[in-house]
Amino acid sequence: MTPPEPTAADNAQVPNVIGYDLDTARSQLSAAPSAASAEAPLLEMRGIGKSFPGVQALRDVSLSVRRGEVVALLGENGAGKSTLINVLSGVFGHYDGTILLDGEPVDIHTPADAQRLGISTIHQELNLVPDMTVADNIFLGRERRSAAGLVDRRDTNARARALLERVGLTVSPRRLVRQCRVAEQQLIEVAKALSLNTRVLIMDEPTSALADAEVRRLFEVIRSLTADGVAIVYISHRLEELEELADSVNVLRDGRWIGARSMRGASRDELIRMMVGRSVADLPRRPADARPTDEQPRLSVRDLHLDPDPRAGRVGLNGVSLDVRPGEIVGLAGLMGAGRTETLEAVFGAYPARAFRGSFLLDGRPYQPHSPKQAIRRGVVLVAEDRKQQSLVLDASVKFNTSLAALGRYLSFGWVRGRRERAAVSDEVRRLGVKTSGINTRVGTLSGGNQQKVVLAKWLLTDPRVILLDEPTRGIDVGAKSEIYELVNALAAQGVGFVVASSELPELLRMSDRIVVLSEGRVTAEFDAEHADQEQILEAAMGRRSVIARTS
Amino acid sequence: MTTPPDISGRQPASSADDPVGTEVTAGATGGNPVPDGPAGGPVRRARRILPLLGSLQGYIGLVLIVLIGIGTQGGRFANVDNITNAIGYFAPRGILAVGMTLVIIAAGIDLSVGSLLAVGSTAAAWLLTDANWPVVAIVPACMVIGAVFGLANGAGTGLLRIQSFVMTLAMMTIARGIVREFSNNTSIGTVVIGSNGELAPGSAQFQKLGTPGARLFGGDVPLLGYFPVLALVVVVIVFQLVLTRTRFGRHVYAVGGNPTAARLSGVNVTAVTIAVFTLSGLLAGLAGPISAAYNASADPQAGLGYELDAIAAVVIGGASLAGGRGSVVGTFIGALILTLLDNVLGLNSVSANWQLIVKGLIVVVAVVIQRPELFSELAAWLRRTLHRSPAGAARG
Known part of the structure; x- marks a missing residue:
């Protein structure tokens, strides 16, 4: 003991x-x-x-x-x-x-x-087979068989239903896991663990x-x-x-x-x-004097509409408008499925042009985000929600990942100048304090916080004007979090505009100058981060649900 | 056991004075040297470059085969003509394997290369005998024809989103059908005797592309003077450089390693996909005339099963069919292993059937011994074994 x-x-x-x-x-x-x-x-x-x-x-x-x-x-x-x-x-x-x-x-x-x-484990990355039913997933490897040796559907589904009830889930055992939301999948994993006499x-x-x-x-x-x-x-x-x-x-x-x-x-x-191993005072709020004075917006989004795509788990947007001034950090709040990620990804050009419409201005000039490539060229970059799936080539080195988006800067006559590339990458890696044994280390071996810094380093090498951050500190330890906050503040001081989406309200309150609240693909409120509190934001995030339900 | 730098590098005393890291550079002050910078020494440079040149296991395998060849056959194996002919014979497949490497690193597969070789070889023979084109025009023309077929593969995979296995399987039969239809199921000889009873000049030139003994620079340069070997070596060097030193090459690795991350980093994934298939077709088009010259005729059945040899060479060379991993030099080593293995077995009068069996086993062994985690698994096994002994237990 x-x-x-x-x-x-x-x-x-x-x-x-x-x-x-x-x-x-x-x-x-x-x-x-x-x-x-x-x-x-x-x-x-x-x-x-x-x-x-x-x-x-x-x-x-x-x-x-x-x-x-x-x-x-x-x-x-x-x-x-x-x-x-x-x-x-x-x-x-x-x-x-x-x-x-x-x-x-x-x-x-x-x-x-x-x-x-x-002893059962539910890993952070869920281990379910998306194209099998909920019941089949629960009994995967221990399929209930009838006397004839075939899988006994009725028994499987009945037992699955009982287990799902125990975890308070009402989804049908016959549903495909692919069609369940992450929260439901989490509970399905719990039900599976229960079936193992955990x-x-x-x-x-x-x-x-x-x-x-x-x-x-x-x-x-x-x-x-x-x-x-x-x-x-x-x-x-x-x-x-x-x-x-x-x-x-x-x-x-x-x-x-x-x-x-x-x-x-x-x-x-x-x-x-x-x-x-050191004292971290409650993370500081963004100092009021760091906020930009009134200026022309760096990025201006008007009436952004996006078609939903249920198969890809994408919700629709029904007219989102927001402005980001140089040096301003705008927070995007909202519940799951409110359209935070979709707003950022649409601005970054991650969706096909036919899926969305709206008008965009970047530094007063028209901006059509039709591909990430184009967005990056105009100085708009996205630190995506899912580092491993969307941001990094995990098998490749720190250097490969860091220079991937900015390779054009290290070319002469079409050849990558190794020396220049290494120098730039080393500088950036050192500046952001990425803990790695070297720039040729495989990125997949780094911790989450260091991987996120590599993603940031990648974008900083492209000299961005607007950085879109989607859950920038998810799965990252406290120390790395505060380093990322500091970095964002320092970049904002240099005039970079930020839009930050986060499901952690305290984080948004700490990071942002202004918080825009989304609900069901619409902006429902806007707060000055200094005077907003969690309750107000939550209320706005849950607001008008019934009214909007018709359209979605 | 050494302590990793991220543990030893933490300096709590100084961090405590600087609770939240008031500078952006705070993390870097904790003693985090980032080696491999511009000032990296020769050892570091070697560690950076060596992984790009295939795996150590590949070289060991190659050396083993050479030693077996010398041990069993001595001078019959280890003479320039034998080696030249062996590599020259395998060269068309080696060239296909280089294109295949690109496709496989981009997480695709190209099953059509054998058929495209037949397209190139028949086109070359026809251009030579019926259209009387000079050799210098025939080779580029065949490459263009191959590239057009490759482009179709790329369009099918990149634009229509057909899985590359399916798309190139379809192309494999389509191209084969086209060759057979065009040639009326008969092979076209490339040895043309002129009215004076001697080899026609164009045909004589053409034979230099592949006939054993035909040398580009007279009789002086044995290995590289033999066109198939020269072509293979040049293709290997060019594509190794393209993969490692150009933006396109990096993008190929990125697309194979994580297509989503590649797209969101500004890589045009569709264009890269189309390009790798086009290049694979282009190289198949180059391999065609070489194969025709070697056989002194273009057979509509040429290149049957070559795609499998090409894939075997790529896999022995350390690439992963999951994409994102592999190198052209590694593939070259893989191709050499297959070539010399065939040669050694042949010299030792091992039957063709057994050669097939051995080749298959080599592929399996190569994949197992090239796993990145092999050494850590071996170490774990060793430790486990040691742990059972008293000396090991005391360590815990």
Whole structure:
């Protein structure tokens, strides 16, 4: 239950910069969950270590979880959370240390081992087959068969329906997963885990793609699971969520176990300090004097209409107008499906010309966003929502990705000048503080925050006038977040105009000068970020739903 | 075990003084040297360039085959004429493989190259014997014809969004049908005897494109003086440079690696797709006359199954059919492995049937030993084995 005593060497290695006392943490941990403390832990990991060639990803990490408890794992990207849950879910064949389940030592060398022991994992990237039905996905690999050896549809669907009911989902088991929304898919994964008689459920950033109402529903499901005695290991960057949901929180940093806290009474500042090893005050709001004075808009969008495309999951826009002045940061708020991403992508020219109409002015001159190529040439760039799918060639190097959009600048007589390209890329990588062993490192091996910086570096090499940011800090640790905010402020000070879409309202309030609220593809409100509060924005985001429902 | 730089590079003391990073450059102050800059030393330069030249495993395989050849046949294998002829014989397929490399890196496949070779070879023979064109005009003409077919492949995949496997499968049968119809199912001989009883001058020129023993520069330059070898080497060098040093080459990798990211980075994905198929057709058109000259005739059945040899060379060369990975030099090494393997087996009187079996096995082995994660998996296996021994356990 208590983690092993650190050796002298361990204490020497952990930089005690924050004055954080490990012994205090441990005594608090053992005193923390008072209600369940009499009970032995269901799952206990002791001295877990995992190394890859050249990298010690985890070192002496311990974790214990009781029945019906929600234990949160907190840490910056690259802290070792994913490695730890991969050990637990059998992704790695080998690890150091011991895992005890119900007090018995167990070996978890394959995902099948984990499944047999009742340990299920819901990864951040969902593992469902899009073109199979909900029921078939739930029973994938364990298909219900009739006496004749054929798949028993009726039984499959009936059982699936019962499981879906348990997670509060009303979708038909016969529906294709492709047609379900992300939040629904998340709950389908939970239903699948339930069908496996799961005793320990690991959830990696389950809310990163969900809107607030959907998060609430997921939490209800989690609470009902814990009431049934399921233990939950929960990974999230959102401290507000952990405050609401978790019983205790374990902090990892640089592959080491830093400490545990009972969630009750733990302060955010303290947790953040444990995570980053330095003190991060509440992130600053954008200073009022940084805001641009009245000027001609850099980008002006009028009456943007976009046809919806349900197959691609694209919602329509019904007349969006907005202005961005040089040096201004405009926030785009709205619920899921309000049209934030669609607005940005339309301005970037990501949609075929026949799908949208509207008038655009860039620095007072007409602008027709008919292709990303054209948009980039005019100085409009998009940091897309999904880094891995939309922004990066993961197999290629940092250099390849960074120079991809600006290669034309390093050509002479059609040949890429390697030296000039490397110099430009190195400069940009250094300026943004991308943590990489070199510019020839594969981008896929970097952490989320560093990947996002590579995406930003790519666009900065094109000298943009307007940068469209779609969920710029999704899945990024606190430290990298504040670095990105600072970078955006610095670029705005140089006259770059920004449009930022984010589903995290505090982030929008912090980053923006002005917040434009979308609902059902229309602008429903506009606020000065200084005087707006979350409640007002949320109200505007949910407003006029019934009126607009007709048109969509 | 070395500590990775992103851990050792964190300097908490200085970071604590600078809580939120008041400068944009804050992240870079934490001791993050970014090597491989302009001042990179020779070792770094080598580490940058070597991956572009195929994999170490490929070179080891090649050396092994050469050693086996010398070991079993000695001078019969290791003489310039034997090697020249072996490479020259394989050259048309090698040239197809270069085009195939481009297509495969862009995450496509081109099954039509064998048929397009037949188109090029028949066109060359017809232009030579019926139209009396000079050789210098025949070769470019065949390349243009091949490129037109390739363009059709590209248009089908890029514009009509037909999967390249399906589009080029269709083109494979269409082009074959066209050749057979045009030639009335008969082969056209390229050896034309003039009225004086000697080889006609045009025909004599044409034979230099591929006939064993025919040298471009008299008898002095054995290897590169043999046109098929020269053509293959030039094509390899040109396309290696195009892939690694031009914007188009980068775009090919980007389209194969992640088409969405490529499009959103301003890459014209459709144009790149059309271009790689056109280039593949162009190279098939070049391979046609060489093949016709080698066989001294253009057979409408020429090039049957060549697309599979080309794909094998590309795969042995380290490319992934999933796209985004591969190199022309790697393909060249792959083609050499296939060529010399055939040659060594032939010299040792291994039957053609067994040659096929061995070739297939080589492809499988090559793919397995070139997995990027191979070494880490081996290391993990080693560690696991060591872990069971007492010495290993004490380490934990």
